[in-house]
Amino acid sequence: MRAVDTATAAEPRRLSPQRRREQLTRAALRLFAARPPELVSVDDVARAAGVSRALLYRYFASMHELRMAGLRIVVDEVIAATTPPDEGPLLDQVRYALNAFLGSAQAYASAYVALLRTGSVIATAETDELVDSVRRHIVAMVAQRLGLTGPPAPMLELTMRGWFSVVEAASVEWLRTGGLPREQLESWLIDQLVAMLATTARHDPATAAALAEAVR
CATH class of the missing domain: 1.10.357.10 (Tetracycline Repressor, domain 2)
Structure with a gap:
């Protein structure tokens, strides 16, 4: 049975736009703490947040925009x-x-x-x-x-x-x-x-x- 990321599982599937944006930004920040931001990709952030690339792009047009928010x-x-x-x-x-x-x-x-x-x-x-x-x-x-x-x-x-x-x-x-x-x-x-x-x-x-x- 596949393990479920408890941090992701604890998040409700439907979040307000503000909470979703914050969730994505915090996921990026956790990755930025571990390695240089230029080495973090959209896929990395989407995976860490437990969302799709498409959903991430609904809130951030580019990695630059996401980096700046973080x-x-x-x-x-x-x-x-x-x-x-x-x-x-x-x-x-x-x-x-x-x-x-x-x-x-x-x-x-x-x-x-x-x-x-x-x-x-x-x-x-x-x-x-x-x-x-x-x-x-x-x-x-x-x-x-x-x-x-x-x-x-x-x-x-x-x-x-x-x-x-x-x-x-x-x-x-x-x-x-x-x-x-x-x-x-x-x-x-x-x-x-x-x-x-x-x-x-x-x-x-x-x-x-x-x-x-x-x-x-």
Whole structure:
């Protein structure tokens, strides 16, 4: 007797369009977590979701459209997860966000590496915008925790974007090689941020004042 996939069997055969679209997107995401998105085919997703190719194409005109739907979910989840509680010291809040970011990158390792890999076949202007929305969120979060009511000063924004570039590059290498324990990577990245902020504060009075207020 043929075994039945319980995840598929648990789904009602008739779903609302919104639930069906979400089911297909989540099926794709499970596959993207295991291998690069460019290696996942329509047949793979249809099989994982327990539906026909024809049904999948009713909701997504192409694999590109399906990939983008999945990546939008990932980005939304990353932004939600990396928003720390309002209370607590600045570095504790950044540590909270960094821990959540690395957890998300680990959960969707293949898709994450493919997104940030130079020359990736899935990288487009749309994916670049999605990735940059996470960067903007991190910069805005730190600026808010520093008590800034407007956009951060140019040097502070440059510092935060530079630090997050280090986070991205280090996390991609960490996912590919596993050379460091995650706790050590997190600690090293926080120390990098402290060093970069201290350097910026020596050059930018606005950053120095914001940091002095944040650590009171």
